[in-house]
Amino acid sequence: MATVKVLRHLGVDVAFPEDQTCCGQIGFNGGYRPEAADVARHFIETFEGYQHIVAPSGSCASMIKVYYAELFADDSEMLGRAKAVGAKTYELTDFIVNVLGVTEVGGTSAGLVTYHDACHLLRELGIAKEPRTLIEGVRGVEIQEMEKSDACCGFGGLFSVKFPEISTAMLDDKLQNVADTGASCVVANDCGCLMHMRGAMRRAGSPVRAQHIAELLAEGLD
Amino acid sequence: MPTPVEDPNKAAFLERVRESLGRHSPILATPDHPTLKATLPRHEEKVRTILGKTEARRVANIALLVKNATEAAWQVHQAKTGAAAAGVVSDIVANSGARNVVRTSDDLFKRVDVDGALRKHGAGPVVLASNRTRRKSEIRRLAFGSELGICGVDYAIAETASCVVIPRRGVARLASLAPAKLIVLVDESQVLETLDDFFALMRFGFLTQRARTPNYYNFISGPSRTADIEQTLTIGVHGPGEVHMVIFTG
Amino acid sequence: MPQVKTDQFKSASVKALHDANIQRALGAPFAHFVDGRKSAIEADYTEESWDSMRERAAAIKAQTIERLDYYLDLVDRNVRRNGGHVHFANDSAHANQIVLDIAKQHDVKTVIKSKSMVSEEMGINEVLEQNGIEPVETDLGEYIIQLAKETPFHLIAPAVHKTKEQVSELFEKFLKSAPTADIERLCVIARDKLREQFAKADMGISGANFIVAETGTVVLVTNEGNGRMTTSAPRVHVAISGMEKLLPAIEDVGLFLRLLARSATGQRITSYNSFISGPRAGSDEDGPEEFHLILVDNGRLELLKDEVLREALSCIRCGACLNHCPVYRKVGGHAYGWVYPGPIGAIVSPVLTGLKQAKDLPYASTLCGACRDVCPVGIDLPKLLLHLRHKIVADGAGVWAERLAVRRWHNAMKTRQKLEGSVRLSRLLLKPIARGGYVKRMRAPVVGGWTKGRDFPVPAAKSFARIWADELGGGRS
Numbered sequence: 001m002a003t004v005k006v007l008r009h010l011g012v013d014v015a016f017p018e019d020q021t022c023c024g025q026i027g028f029n030g031g032y033r034p035e036a037a038d039v040a041r042h043f044i045e046t047f048e049g050y051q052h053i054v055a056p057s058g059s060c061a062s063m064i065k066v067y068y069a070e071l072f073a074d075d076s077e078m079l080g081r082a083k084a085v086g087a088k089t090y091e092l093t094d095f096i097v098n099v100l101g102v103t104e105v106g107g108t109s110a111g112l113v114t115y116h117d118a119c120h121l122l123r124e125l126g127i128a129k130e131p132r133t134l135i136e137g138v139r140g141v142e143i144q145e146m147e148k149s150d151a152c153c154g155f156g157g158l159f160s161v162k163f164p165e166i167s168t169a170m171l172d173d174k175l176q177n178v179a180d181t182g183a184s185c186v187v188a189n190d191c192g193c194l195m196h197m198r199g200a201m202r203r204a205g206s207p208v209r210a211q212h213i214a215e216l217l218a219e220g221l222d
Numbered sequence: 223m224p225t226p227v228e229d230p231n232k233a234a235f236l237e238r239v240r241e242s243l244g245r246h247s248p249i250l251a252t253p254d255h256p257t258l259k260a261t262l263p264r265h266e267e268k269v270r271t272i273l274g275k276t277e278a279r280r281v282a283n284i285a286l287l288v289k290n291a292t293e294a295a296w297q298v299h300q301a302k303t304g305a306a307a308a309g310v311v312s313d314i315v316a317n318s319g320a321r322n323v324v325r326t327s328d329d330l331f332k333r334v335d336v337d338g339a340l341r342k343h344g345a346g347p348v349v350l351a352s353n354r355t356r357r358k359s360e361i362r363r364l365a366f367g368s369e370l371g372i373c374g375v376d377y378a379i380a381e382t383a384s385c386v387v388i389p390r391r392g393v394a395r396l397a398s399l400a401p402a403k404l405i406v407l408v409d410e411s412q413v414l415e416t417l418d419d420f421f422a423l424m425r426f427g428f429l430t431q432r433a434r435t436p437n438y439y440n441f442i443s444g445p446s447r448t449a450d451i452e453q454t455l456t457i458g459v460h461g462p463g464e465v466h467m468v469i470f471t472g
Numbered sequence: 473m474p475q476v477k478t479d480q481f482k483s484a485s486v487k488a489l490h491d492a493n494i495q496r497a498l499g500a501p502f503a504h505f506v507d508g509r510k511s512a513i514e515a516d517y518t519e520e521s522w523d524s525m526r527e528r529a530a531a532i533k534a535q536t537i538e539r540l541d542y543y544l545d546l547v548d549r550n551v552r553r554n555g556g557h558v559h560f561a562n563d564s565a566h567a568n569q570i571v572l573d574i575a576k577q578h579d580v581k582t583v584i585k586s587k588s589m590v591s592e593e594m595g596i597n598e599v600l601e602q603n604g605i606e607p608v609e610t611d612l613g614e615y616i617i618q619l620a621k622e623t624p625f626h627l628i629a630p631a632v633h634k635t636k637e638q639v640s641e642l643f644e645k646f647l648k649s650a651p652t653a654d655i656e657r658l659c660v661i662a663r664d665k666l667r668e669q670f671a672k673a674d675m676g677i678s679g680a681n682f683i684v685a686e687t688g689t690v691v692l693v694t695n696e697g698n699g700r701m702t703t704s705a706p707r708v709h710v711a712i713s714g715m716e717k718l719l720p721a722i723e724d725v726g727l728f729l730r731l732l733a734r735s736a737t738g739q740r741i742t743s744y745n746s747f748i749s750g751p752r753a754g755s756d757e758d759g760p761e762e763f764h765l766i767l768v769d770n771g772r773l774e775l776l777k778d779e780v781l782r783e784a785l786s787c788i789r790c791g792a793c794l795n796h797c798p799v800y801r802k803v804g805g806h807a808y809g810w811v812y813p814g815p816i817g818a819i820v821s822p823v824l825t826g827l828k829q830a831k832d833l834p835y836a837s838t839l840c841g842a843c844r845d846v847c848p849v850g851i852d853l854p855k856l857l858l859h860l861r862h863k864i865v866a867d868g869a870g871v872w873a874e875r876l877a878v879r880r881w882h883n884a885m886k887t888r889q890k891l892e893g894s895v896r897l898s899r900l901l902l903k904p905i906a907r908g909g910y911v912k913r914m915r916a917p918v919v920g921g922w923t924k925g926r927d928f929p930v931p932a933a934k935s936f937a938r939i940w941a942d943e944l945g946g947g948r949s
Contacts, residue, residue, distance in 0.1 A: 004940075004944055016936075018888055019887065019888050020888065021886070022885045024885070026878075027882060029858065029861070030865070030878055031834075031860075031862045031863075031864055032865055032870075032875075032878045032882075033862050035882040039882060039885045039886075042886065119838065119840035123840070123841035123842075123845065124841070151798060151842075152842065154798070154838065156837070156840070158835065159837065159838045160921070160922060160926075161921035161922050162832075162835055162918075163482070163835075164921035164925060165925075166802050167838075167925070168925030168926065169489050170798050170802060171925070171926070173798075195929060196926065198927075199910075199928060199929070200925060200926045200927075202910060202926075202927045203912070226555070226556065226558070227552075228552070228558075229548070231560045231561075232560050235767075236541045236544060236545060238769075239540050239541040239544065239773065239776065240541045242777040243540065243541070243776060245541075248541060248542065249539055249542040253542065257721045257723035293740075350757065358757060358758065362705070362758065366667070382741040384745070389752075389756050389758070390756060391755040391756070396705070396758055399700050417729060418726045421723045421726050424687075424722055425686075425721075425723055428687050428722065435687070437556075437753060437763075438750075438759060440744060440746050440747070441744065441746075441747075443740075443745070444743045446697040446743055446744075447743055448612050448613075448659065448695060448696050449737075450611075450612040450630075450631055451612070451616075451631065451639055451659070452497075452632070452636055453500075453502075453505075453629065454636075454655050456656050456659045458659075458663075459612060459696040459697060459698070460610065460666065460670075460696045460701055461696065461744065462697075
């Protein structure tokens with residue numbers, strides 16, 4: 001909802017194709033390519049008619065932009081369509097900064113936040129400056145960088161439940177780094193990471209919030 | 223020495239490799255590899271350029287060598303003449319307290335009278351070279367029993383502070399390896415700038431004088447070291463822990 | 473052959489997580505590796521020049537692998553022309569036999585060894601012992617784990633998990649030395665003991681960091697001096713290498729030395745580099761009379777056959793991927809169950825020892841990509857891990873509970889209605905056991921593991937799609 005609010009505030013004509021389900025990454029990363037291809041096909045059919053496709057998720061965006069080409073490498077009919085969809089898909093902050101040319105969304109909030117570089121967003125899509133730019137553009141908010149903001153939080157999709165002990169051990173390190181900043185909130189562009197961090201912080205009774213960047217950007221917008 | 227026989231398993235082995243790569247016949251042409259493709263005349267041109275630039279940049283190369291060697295834990299000394307270099311060596315030996323000193327039998331020792339300088343303080347070094355009176359089996363015993371070795375080098379590469387030592391008659395491998403302390407003598411004219419310069423020269427030697435290409439050479443780029451226990455650095459494990467580089471003008 | 477315990481990753485990794493000593497070893501000592509690499513690169517290169525070096529290296533390696541038969545033939549002809557022997561070993565057993573034959577021929581009683589990961593694949597030490605020959609590891613880290621009878625914890629620093637107290641205990645037990653907590657003293661003890669070995673050993677076995685095809689030259693990259701000792705003191709030198717460690721030209725060596733030293737140990741160059749092309753010349757003062765090079769397959773053909781996995785053969789064994797892998801940094805090397813740990817191990821071990829048995833290894837990664845960022849030869853490790861996951865599933869070796877879960881996911885993702893239905897069902901199941909919108913303990917196949925350490929959110933009552941339709945204006949625009 002925050003994503004819609006922010007985009008509309010910036011004058012974008014937002015549509016939500018209700019048929020949409022999933023980008024297919026879970027299956028792809030699990031090694032289940034045929035199933036993933038099926039789900040991806042549905043995604044492509046649902047979205048290919050639009051001018052821009054915005055995803056408030058680094059991992060989904062990287063799946064669509066980077067891995068769809070691999071998924072359909074042997075399917076000449078789908079490959080062209082997949083590439084076309086990939087070319088007009090953007091992660092949210094990428095879209096706001098690089099397509100809309102906006103660095104200050106216009107919202108207000110308060111307090112110290114810290115930013116977590118989700119792995120796919122950072123390493124597959126190379127997006128690190130844009131989220132920080134937008135956070136800094138929020139009046140009343142200050143960023144405190146954490147140690148190793150680019151270290152994996154341990155989510156990794158299936159990994160989080162297949163190897164829960166390793167996953168939580170990695171998470172502990174991440175949350176220690178978050179806590180060390182003194183920030184009241186950790187911001188990220190990926191629901192997987194956020195659910196992961198929030199789940200453990202809640203378990204530990206931590207007062208630190210985990211917030212999606214869209215929600216932060218939407219604060220104080222009318 | 224006759225060329226060793228081809229392994230009877232080689233043909234089948236390579237055939238399987240080929241099949242795995244989806245090919246059925248061997249590649250015959252030289253691959254399109256940038257340096258492999260360079261035939262002798264082209265390579266000769268390259269070597270000429272390298273030698274020219276090495277000469278032209280001698281002062282800068284030496285400065286780089288000194289800087290990098292110091293960073294790599296060499297103790298670096300510079301001397302203006304052969305005699306001065308001998309004096310430096312003698313001082314190092316005296317300070318080290320080493321009694322059993324060995325040296326190689328490089329030509330440079332004719333210009334740098336280390337024997338003379340050391341004899342002023344006591345015994346001269348033992349020359350680790352076999353001859354009518356010294357057998358090769360003694361070389362190992364003498365090397366392992368020594369405390370300090372003095373060696374020449376064939377090249378010194380400034381980029382990595384690497385001294386290149388090519389074993390041959392008069393130059394035993396163990397001379398620069400077995401003693402706990404090592405002094406290498408580097409003539410300024412032996413200094414090259416980069417690893418690439420060195421390997422280009424080696425290739426030239428290989429292409430033109432294959433029979434005389436050494437079967438073994440070493441880079442010595444600092445003291446022996448290990449961090450295998452708790453990642454704590456310890457200097458001087460199996461090779462010399464204290465290494466001195468004396469750079470002089472011959 | 474060392475036991476293959478790749479199927480024990482799950483239990484071994486949990487054990488490692490609770491091992492205080494392993495956790496200590498994976499902390500500060502590794503920060504040293506990571507920071508060292510970074511400083512060494514930044515001291516001499518910009519990010520752009522470093523990346524372009526990596527690209528050049530990747531291209532050279534790719535070309536070498538594509539023409540592996542050509543270059544292997546070149547190595548063979550050149551080494552033999554230099555007076556050395558070359559052997560082609562199909563597998564570990566074959567390679568072991570070759571070594572034994574050489575040893576027998578030369579009446580070898582003691583063997584000194586410098587680092588060779590392939591020789592660990594072969595389990596050569598056990599084989600030598602069974603045949604009345606005493607093998608002594610001369611690399612300090614390998615020596616320590618040889619005494620401890622363990623497999624290496626790391627590619628470059630095999631004994632990094634041992635405390636100095638543990639090392640002292642080992643030395644006291646096997647070398648009868650006096651106890652000490654002084655690391656320098658421990659090194660001296662090892663040095664003196666190994667020096668005895670250097671002086672008397674009949675045969676030296678080394679690995680090979682690179683093998684130059686053009687000149688028939690084995691390149692050894694070391695710091696301690698044991699590599700030089702092993703290849704200079706004994707009468708016979710045997711170098712054992714995986715068949716993929718080739719470089720085409722002598723002029724390629726400079727680039728690879730620069731990449732390897734910085735990536736592995738954070739150095740501009742290691743203390744020693746030895747270039748061995750054959751036995752000693754007649755006029756040499758010392759050096760081995762005979763030189764043998766053994767090129768080993770041992771399953772590498774399986775990597776070669778697969779166009780995607782082939783890239784793994786470019787690995788120069790620097791260990792950077794291990795050092796930067798957040799999973800490895802939590803569980804260490806032993807959990808991976810065979811010779812090669814970390815991201816490269818998770819690819820190579822399954823292919824070389826059996827995909828089914830090692831099927832957890834390619835999944836033991838979040839695919840974060842930190843390894844790919846640091847690999848000096850640009851191997852796309854996450855891509856290879858994904859490829860192996862696909863293979864495991866396609867071979868029918870996937871975990872059936874996961875397969876079932878994916879099937880349900882697949883089905884649910886076919887239409888919006890099915891998705892919403894599936895979410896509603898989850899909400900129905902979870903709400904009764906939730907408190908404040910979160911579940912603390914979920915017993916469910918596959919996903920149940922979430923609540924080991926984290927709360928799980930109950931899905932919202934109203935999906936976004938419904939909110940969109942009801943409150944946000946709806947429409948497809």
